[in-house]
């Protein structure tokens with residue numbers, strides 16, 4: 001009898017998983033369920049080229065529209081799965097329909113947080129996660145004028161600020177910490193990004209919280225904890241995401257996401273999780289990590305598919321991500337902690353450098369800024385766990401490949 005594999009969450013991880021099932025020759029039924037009215041697409045362009053109107057609507061999709069039917073995948077978009085019935089091995093959709101599974105993958109991603117502020121529900125207050133969110137903000141960027149207030153100087157906030165400035169908007173970024181990206185990158189690199197934005201004319205209000213968003217019917221001003229009032233035409237809240245564990249809560253083991261082992265198996269037989277929602281027992285880093293980045297979803301999806309097929313797989317890639325702001329491109333690999341020491345190869349002032357995070361003489365992460373074709377070596381260093389010679393690591397006359405070898 002043919003078996004049915006159900007995937008809930010039609011984003012990057014879910015989309016890649018169904019592609020892999022077919023590539024691996026699985027000829028049973030595949031059902032991909034997604035709450036958004038979209039086939040799987042990638043989100044990074046939504047704060048970058050797509051937001052600025054430089055990429056067509058068709059650009060971010062993983063596959064052509066016909067691919068799913070052509071490959072025998074039942075794609076059900078605009079439908080939310082409401083609950084999992086483990087004993088019946090079925091997913092219950094909104095409206096009560098049951099979809100039985102032999103194997104189930106949860107790739108439900110993450111939901112953007114909204115600060116519970118007075119005025120947070122006014123028109124013109126956006127978060128940015130979906131095509132629909134990006135379309136709404138893009139309409140303002142297309143006009144090329146107006147004032148955008150960005151709450152939160154994490155990756156999404158910084159990228160939206162950069163795109164809006166590039167389109168000619170006035171931009172104010174309001175961030176409670178003293179520097180942008182401080183928690184992920186630390187003070188030296190936070191200062192680097194602050195200066196990048198300031199040089200482009202972004203007003204950075206740092207060390208400042210937000211008390212309220214005000215306006216009659218729509219957002220017209222942001223009132224800060226420092227007593228400032230910033231007039232604006234729209235607000236983007238980039239204050240982080242939370243893993244979407246609604247289906248798993250009370251059914252599977254969860255703790256900051258759905259707990260999975262090295263092979264992406266959850267606590268229930270035949271149920272797997274991948275992407276932003278999965279809190280993974282990493283076999284190389286020897287700790288649990290939940291990664292909210294594109295490459296993790298791209299690469300865990302296929303590994304989850306192989307695990308569903310019964311193959312003996314583990315996911316062991318070190319975390320990797322990238323960001324583009326103005327003409328500053330970066331890639332980061334590894335998993336540094338806030339108290340790791342940071343050393344530089346090349347000068348931060350030149351705008352072309354590599355930062356390394358070190359713990360006990362070992363590289364925990366590295367970030368190349370406007371230096372290319374080196375990230376593979378950074379990944380090797382972050383994986384190896386071997387002590388490095390810091391003089392050679394930071395000496396631009398020594399090839400990084402040699403240090404990594």
Ligand SMILES: Cc1cc2nc3c(=O)[nH]c(=O)nc-3n(C[C@H](O)[C@H](O)[C@H](O)COP(=O)(O)OP(=O)(O)OC[C@H]3O[C@@H](n4cnc5c(N)ncnc54)[C@H](O)[C@@H]3O)c2cc1C
Pocket residue numbers: 008009010011012013014033034035036042043044045046047079080081082107108109110128129130156244246247274275276277291292293294295297320321322323324
């Ligand atoms: C604007 C933006 C820019 C980004 N830029 C970068 C970048 O430059 N570099 C980088 O590394 N990463 C970036 N990311 C992060 C990256 O896009 C995510 O890590 C990635 O999308 C995670 O993929 P996923 O498949 O796990 O989840 P998602 O892409 O979130 O997909 C999950 C899907 O599941 C659906 N779903 C949830 N619950 C249910 C349910 N009960 N029933 C049905 N469907 C459900 C959701 O609606 C969603 O469509 C960016 C993210 C955003 C939003």
